[in-house]
């Protein structure tokens with residue numbers, strides 16, 4: 387009793403503090419690390435507004451399902467006491483409603499406040515979220531999390547290379563790393579790196595890196611011109627890993643930035659952190675210069691054409707399956723995925739009117755009413771209903787689709803219910819809700835065999851690894867939609883100028899490393 391009184395007195399006097407720092411919490415005590423995140427690419431040229439349900443938030447222990455490297459028997463899991471809070475991830479879409487953002491953030495902060503204190507926080511963010519009435523949404527998110535957790539915990543974030551890093555976000559994040567591959571085959575590896583770097587810095591007692599360098603690069607390009615499968619992005623990005631492994635460097639990252647939103651932060655960025663200031667700055671400047679020097683070499687990842695040109699090329703080709711990306715309405719870039727313009731063109735083509743015409747899979751168009759009718763009719767039944775253009779009808783109206791139900795699949799997290807409608811030689815996937823068709827199971831679940839089709843049309847830009855392996859040939863159709871690939875014609879008002887490629891005659895920018903203030907705690 388006497389001891390308890392004494393301890394309470396010492397606490398009240400500020401002589402004992404329950405500091406959460408690893409160094410002071412005893413050798414055997416594991417660091418306490420919270421996990422939180424919010425991720426979306428918000429296309430500000432889309433008429434869509436994203437609500438909370440689109441984020442499919444995960445709470446508590448279910449958060450771990452997003453991070454296989456944190457399975458309970460893993461060596462990384464064993465290194466800390468984990469406190470999962472809220473991780474929310476949406477398909478790219480339009481601007482996020484203020485209500486949805488505030489609701490997700492409030493739940494996150496509530497959980498963080500209840501379960502603290504922490505030694506570190508891992509944040510899984512994308513970096514291209516736009517919220518109604520908030521500029522630089524990720525900076526707002528991190529700032530409000532920092533207010534909730536206090537000044538001590540080290541915040542380590544992983545980001546998509548299509549995210550944006552403002553000077554404010556660069557300062558708010560103690561540690562940050564970004565994907566190094568597009569398509570993002572290294573997404574999990576990057577998240578693991580953000581977590582292990584945090585663990586290593588805590589375990590070594592080194593804490594926050596002493597220096598952070600930030601270099602904005604006045605270049606804004608779509609992902610379809612900057613795939614790391616091809617030069618020059620391949621070489622520019624290949625330099626990151628060796629740069630980050632140098633003595634005195636903690637992380638090196640390059641962000642392409644997000645092209646379909648209109649804020650001052652939308653442009654490429656290089657950040658390097660570490661404990662050797664000279665090396666941090668020189669590494670950042672080398673990476674930034676290589677990106678700037680390469681700017682004129684970035685070109686589309688596949689041959690491009692109008693939709694009609696792509697169809698003509700596919701019909702004339704001996705290579706099958708011939709993939710065509712319906713690029714402008716790519717939901718993985720933030721478009722609605724319900725633009726009917728390309729489907730309307732396709733249904734008008736005489737080549738596909740008969741069942742024995744060239745086989746073509748069209749993925750996809752949302753059409754909840756048609757899906758309900760297909761469920762009622764069953765496989766083999768005939769349906770007729772309007773599809774698409776519920777959200778984005780700027781380019782074409784809803785299209786009437788009439789055909790036979792070939793298959794039905796229920797249970798997809800995004801689409802909920804999907805059906806295949808056969809009309810002529812076309813197989814059109816109609817979904818209850820929007821979905822991007824990017825993996826082999828997305829097709830095989832519906833009994834579709836893309837490798838046996840003559841032509842496959844997907845609402846994507848660059849195609850993901852599964853489809854990339856399947857394709858015999860591939861073109862990008864420069865179709866209309868909120869993710870129009872011809873970004874020069876988009877109505878930007880707020881991006882910084884001059885900016886490549888908008889101001890092609892601009893002078894070389896100052897690519898000197900800017901030192902980001904680092905908290906010395």
Ligand SMILES: [Zn+2]
Pocket residue numbers: 546547548549570
């Ligand atoms: Zn991305």
